[in-house]
Amino acid sequence: MKNKLVLNKELYSYSYIGQAIMVYKRLTDISVIEDEKYWICEFDNCKYGIDRTKKEFENLDKMYQKINQSLANEVLAEVCEMDLYKFETLIVDLFAKMGYGKLQYESHVTRKPGDDGIDGIVTADKLGFDSIYIQAKSYNDTSVGRLDIQKFVGALAVQGAQKGIFITRSIYTKEAIAFVERNLNYKIVLIDGNRLADLMIEYELGVLTQYIYQVKQIDRDYFSEE
Template sequence: MAIPKYYEMYKSFLTVLLDGKVHTIKEEKQQVIKDFRLSENEIAELLPSGKQTVFDNRIGWCRTYLKKAGLIVSPCRGQYQITDAGHRTYLENNIIDDTVLKQFPSFVEFAFGDRKEYQKENDAPVTDETPQETMDRVYKELNQSLANDLLTEISEMNPYRFEVLVVELLVKMGYGRLQYENRVTRKSGDEGIDGIVTADKLGFDSIYIQAKRFKDNSVGRPDIQKFVGALAGQGAQKGIFITSSTFTKEAVAFVGRNLNYKIVLIDGMKLAELMIEYELGVSRQYTYEVKRLDSDYFSEE
């Protein structure tokens, strides 16, 4: 089954607490996993930010909203108990979602703040996403838009300038630049090699680069075979092939089968993502800090 939305967990979360006793968040998680038959892969699935699992994020907001509605209380950290309102709500509703929670003023105030207009009781939940999921999604969409803008600029770039960009990016990523080489090899007579970097800044293990700035054409298997031949001519076995476009399936398959050479393929979208991550050709516009509760500060020794 798919990972349930945060509001789909409400009923399952309250089920554990019906005996009136205090239960841990671990017990709550186990109940939700059991009710929705979640697999290990689903439990381990990460948010786009990669900093938290989708499951933990959603059950965390499930807990927060139930608490804000007054359906549960937390006698101590990580432990929860149902209230009279929570017990009554559980028995009176086959389905518990945000529509049900909107009957509680404390939930409405938390979820909507000073907004006077919000969905009526018979409307669907406000959103399928938790606040963190919304932030991650919007962040991803902004980066995708920026990546497309970068690719537009790259497609108009001089091919030699593109080779320079590629080497500059690799250096920003932590690779070293050979001190006795220019940033890129000579425009002519480069024997199929567009640049050389080392595996680290100390100069160990040379890595050879091929950079192709294509606007529409994809890089095919013949291009990769030529690059392998160029590596062989240098007595090398490691290379990075970077293009502003895409690789054909045949090219990708050829690299996968060629065990004698370690070649990494980076297409245009991956290139743009790396430029954003390592801040090459982009600048910061806004910075938002998202803080969390420091539980250690409030713990008693």
């Protein structure tokens, strides 16, 4: 006769099921039935237990993600309030934090005629190999469309380059994203406002670490019998 364990899908992920069912200290083969709200796990002649510690870790991870998302929203709001000069400085600082090499970034005010479409050049490493061209748009409420990306690709072609990074504080239209995905001759990385905020958090630009928690677990090897 089969036993049955019912798990609420809002509380337990599919990957968690393997941790939830134990058979004399080893995992058993199980069949999982999915309905709208529950994972229904059926198994033969076994005992099972739910690892409550893992559940607590999942809750902690969800809280961490929620805090980070709130922080990202705050960061993006601050970035959108920056004037053009401060936004350009942010780009220079971010690439430095990310470990890129020499960055040549020309202000929109001092750019030479005919340089439309290229705001700066960054090297992929500190030795100066492999130049990557940068275009930044300080849009807040206007989406970056396919035409903007096409102009950038055209500017890359004039420079004889194939790699570029396009940065905006807003978002990209579906047409712009599709154009980049189809254009295999050029490697274009699109960074929108949300991705920009995430990178600033990841590389600790404009943010400070407030708390650090160390989560420890038991060392089974220490207590195991040799």
